[in-house]
Amino acid sequence: MTATKQPTTPQRGVEAPATPRLQAALASIEWTRFAIVVLSYVVCLCLFGAVVAIKHASPTGVYSSMIHDALLGDGSVVEVLTRSVAIGLAALAVSVPARAGLVNVGGEGQLIVGAVAASGLGVYVVGGLPGPLGWIVMALGGMVAGAIWAGVPALLRTQLGANEAVTTLLLNFIANDLVLYLIYQPWRDPSGGGQPESSPLPGRDLLPNVLGSQINLAIIIALVVAIVIWALLAHTGWGFALRVVGGNQEAARRAGLPVTKVMVSSMLVGGALAGLGGMLNLAGSQNQLLPGGTATYGYIGFLAAFLGRHQPFKVVLTALLFSAIAIGNSGLELNYGLDGSVVDVLLALLVAAPLWLSRRRKEIV
């Protein structure tokens, strides 16, 4: 930032000795900043340790259990990758509209309706279609459902001025009731025993693992989609339009950009991403609709998107980290008597750290 200002001060004579000194100063600023950032995350880890210590769990034990469950255990890395499909796509569903200045907190609901559409199509409609065609229909169905679930708040915002952060949130609860209704009544698996659950997808509709590995096709698809989204945002006119609208709506309007269309399109794409996430989560790992099947992945995705500052690669990496943390809870209940939601505290703290530092960031920029 300071470096870009440097050439505007034309002091040719003194420039040569000044620049290295400036660079050194700049480097030292970055180091202080880096240290503060690291320190703030260390504080987060300590605070989380303190929380588990309240319940008489050993913090070091809890952390080693989490690291074991998320990284070292048998098949745990694959599990982290699998979960990160839904979290990552839900996070991108937040980031794309955020580029256009819209707040999509509805990733959870969009994941749910995507899974619902995919399940309905998979169980009742596409049974006869040959493999890939069935997957494509399910994926498209999930994306359309997600896009509708996000498109309605987008239209309510652009046409009627209803705040999209609140409407998307309310739609999450409606989506959750919808899936409960379906799995308790019309779609309930007759052979599912006492559990309320939908009929599992027929075998051919499940996404297979790739080339005999444990990596499910869903992970590959999600990765490709993330790259496509990065390319769209970084290298197309649409991606540029999003940034302009998000930066200054009035300027965008005067420059002749169709502001409303751009905003709605960002939400439609976001919703479709989350809807696809719901479909991939269903066809890649869960196989059937369950109560609480999305396990707040949509909200975790929101936090990941924020921590990744809405930049696709950072968002995906954060989603992977959060997926690992979310998986890390599996041993905590069993071995330490801690409720599984305890990891929500850690996730919240990790996002609170940059919020805490935002003043510093704003002062430097």
Next chain:
Amino acid sequence: MNGIEQALATGVESGTVILYPALGELIGQRSGIVNLGTEGCMLAGALAAYAVTASTGSPLLGVLAGAAGGSLIGLAHAYLVVRRRADQLASGLVMWFLAVGLTAVLGASFVSESANPLPIWKIPGLGSIPWIGNILFDHDPLVYISYLLVPGVWWFLHRTRAGLVVRATGERPAVVSVAGRRPDVIQILAVSFGAGLAGVGGAELSIGYVDSWFDDMTNGYGFVAVAVVLFAAWRPLWVMFGSYLFGVALASASVLQAHGVSVNQYLLDSLPYLVTLIALVVFTRRGRSQAPESITAALTNTS
């Protein structure tokens, strides 16, 4: 009591669960800060109230603990937003997550415990008026306090010097600053106080309306409270109507079921959220011009 009367009476009680947080959110938003963490404040309040009531046997202490629990979360939110200039919506959601995790961990031992709930006081005289008596005057004390709180909040915001300062902070913090007051302190106080009311709403839920504690028991009511404030256009009386509207939608679901109407429970459960959503859409247009300026900025220009 017939079905409609029962739905309305239960609606007032469950509506009170929304009314407290909504009034709190109203005060906070008037000062220029949105608190999406209202949901988290309610959860913290619900657990604190239940835990203290279960251990001391006193619902009064429980309500106070609920207010304190809510304020604490609100204070953290206000500090991050006002002093550290964090994004309001993100900070609110972080507070919610924090509260979900903390209450699940700390409240695990209270799930199976029973607590002495808030007493039901039937007001002599008023309570025996047909219809109205059952609907309005046969509740726990928090419901009656809320009847006074609604005009109280209006009077505070619109007829006192302090209320004027709060509203001015929401419109033009710089002007307040020039007038020799500290907008940051005013905002932190307003948001923490509002969050305390959200905590009381949580207390009304855990030791009043539901009379038990379980994980994530607020079920989105805090978000509904934020929606109610928006469509009520920052007017206390309308906040009251909006809360009761949600309450009646919530209550009619259970009343319909008790009367053997065979609609799926979960479809009925979604009704209150749908009603809130529709109300938000229908009333937003008119309300927007009334919005405190900082709120309009916070809600339309994040990231």
